[in-house]
Amino acid sequence: MQAISRREALTVLGVLGIADTFSIGAAAQAATMQSWPLATPRPTGIHDVAPAPDGGVWFTAQRSGHLGWFDPRSGRSELIALGAGSAPHGVIAGPDAAAWVTDGGRNAIVRVGWPQRDLRSYALPDAAPHANLNTAAFDGDGVLWFTGQSGVIGRLTPKTGQITLKDAPRGRGPYGICATPGGDIWWASLAGGFIARIDRRSGESSVVEPPTKNQGARRVWSDSQGRLWVSEWLSGQLSRYEPAASRWRSWMLPGRAPRPYAVYVDARDQVWVSDFGANAVWRFDPTREQFERFALPREGAAVRQILGRPGEVWLPESGTEHISVIRSA
Template identity: 25%
Template sequence: MSRRSMVVRFVGLLAVVYLAAADPAAAQQAAPALTGTVTAGPDALEGVLVSAKKSGSTITTTVVSGKDGRYEFPAGKLEPGVYSLRIRAVGYDLEGPSEISVAADKTTTADLKLRAAKDIASQLTNAEWLASMPGTDTQKGQLLNCVGCHTLARPLNSKYTADEFLTQILPRMQGYVNQSMPLHPQLRRAERLREERGDQRVQVYRGTADFLASINLSSHPTWSFELKTLPRPTGAATRVIYTEYDLPRESIEPHDVVVDDRGTVWFSSFGEQYLGKLDPRTGKLTEFEIPEHKPGFPTGLLGLRGDAEGNLWFGNMYQATIARFDRKTETFKFWPLEGDENIDAAQINMVSPQSASVDGKVWAQNNGFAGIHRLDVASGKFETFEPFKGMSGPHNIYDVVPDSKNNVYFTDFRQRHIGRIDAKTGKVDLYETPTPNSAPRRGWMDAQDRLWFGEYRADRIGMFDTKKEEFKEWVIPPKWSSPYDVVVDKNGEAWTGSMLSDQVTRLNPATGETINYLLPRSTNIRRVFVDNSTTPVSFWVGNNHGASIVKVEPLE
């Protein structure tokens, strides 16, 4: 071989190596750490979630079997060691193996065998219970108020009669605050203003009580209706990797999860007085304790958002306090409500500092009386707005989201309104979503001043163009998806999550096409976050009732 031929061959080899390193698809062709085929009898199964957790670790990695039933864990995702395995595929249980050893620099093969589940009911999501049970959409819609604290499996498995629901269970449930869960219930100290009272409330309870008693086990040894399941993931929904980080206490509820510019994960603990910090490389958790400003009142934080300087702001809910956390000094500053505004029902959930650099003011809502506060950060003084004062109701201001000029837009969760308060004049404008009773919930403002929001009772994502004053809506499957929050990524795709189906939905607004990624276990999705620093983008969410944080990495 001539010297020139050798040089050409060497340069060509370098080019191949370079292209393989630069191309993620080529990198993924490296030999997997763990692979195998998922079968039930003679059939290979697509869409089975396979999870592997190393002995002694707090991190679980999950992949999904493809059309041929094959699953693969990339080499970089599993260290050598002994792993426990589990699967998620409604209607099936794992027959074996349930444990496997992964060696270094070698592919381990484990073919998984599934058998028909002995107890399908225990595998159903809230959405599948709603699809299965008889009744009208109005009757079923009452149960959307229940899933914030527990799954629908609880009332469906109960044996309470209608009278017991009416006189004991429903009044007791109403007495708990919305950050409660069975492990950590907290009592409400005061009713929200303008809620139903007396006989009116009894009538509301009566309909719910009668419906629950007709579908639970109070008069039958088993349910009188067929249990229906959603289809397993297919196609693009199987090309994804999940990483789940366990938190050290079951009582931790990571409601809002955000990732900062350093890749550090932060979360608000929904029922406890802690701000959490997670290192995703090691799984190490650091908690910053928050003092109580109203001792004896329910604890917990909600909305977690950053300002232009990278500080984190949140509402301390029934502690009636706006809080700011300086990431550089790791210190808090607090602005508690004072005087007549600090009523027992005061509940500051959402705080929005995104455009505070415009005028030095931060917006927040008060769920205790459908109010909105504006905090002057320098003076510490509050202004209060009541957009629905004097109007028939009920109304519930759920989220406040500023535009680029720090005018604030708000969602009316009890109705169908999107509202606007002019930052300079205080003028209030109200707009109705195209779908009645849509219950707009959490929202996000994009760079074009378009407000994106979840329509919880309409199974839709909504978008309000604040400049054109026009709405657009997209249906999010399946029925009873009940989107909670929406964020748009750098590619213009919208992401949301379901408290009912455990699915994360990726929407292409231009085509209306959706991809539903099923999470590895029951998750109770709330706030959603997209990390645009990765390619493809990655999605983060807190498992609010499972004490974990989940990262979703689509492979395309």
């Protein structure tokens, strides 16, 4: 573990962003989108977002090597330097109210205490010098699990700081990861085209094959019933797997050439999917089995991840250096 002082890490940006508010097509009566350009002195390469406990929103600045914090009340952005060589990919809120970051550039998990903004870095073992860290999730016991696209699955025990690694089934590809309401951990293999469940005791993963071959399972998210929703980058489908029944269902996204990237299930079990092909975000209602389109107002938005809190769905636009939110009743 390596501790980094707050003075070394913190850069405060006092410039305010200008917010734009848009009604969203047929969904205008149900939801509105608000967007802000990131007011930073350099491009951040915003990648993932996570609502922070103080009402702000964390984001990973993959290009500049920072954890960002965005204040939707003022439009102000703040950047916290993560160290030399940093290129963070994912960020989530931990049970300790801290931001936990998968930093591919430093090959480490970085914890940013909040609101103190103190940093602690947990370097991966020498056995995985280039893990290509992607995303992370906490299980029901407060243990952090994470993916490395080079072909590793990792476990970090926060109480001890110990990291253990397992080779992923079939090698490279681990990308998205999530926890179910029961505390289990599932991950998706982009290169392998499958999802897998982790045995939390042994750390080994059991592969579950989707019915569509080579579909490019990119991200995975659980709904309130423990069903897994998968964005299939190559097939253009949104798929659902029910572990209790070992049953799959799939829905093709509307449009000529859909490219589902991110998937997120909100507090009402509505499923949100970003679509690079349509430059849009879709809301899927599993009860009606209908998609609703939320067009993004800037070309090439490239929303690579979605996360939210009740009534809010946050979207990082890595292609335009904006951060957006869709608010619904």
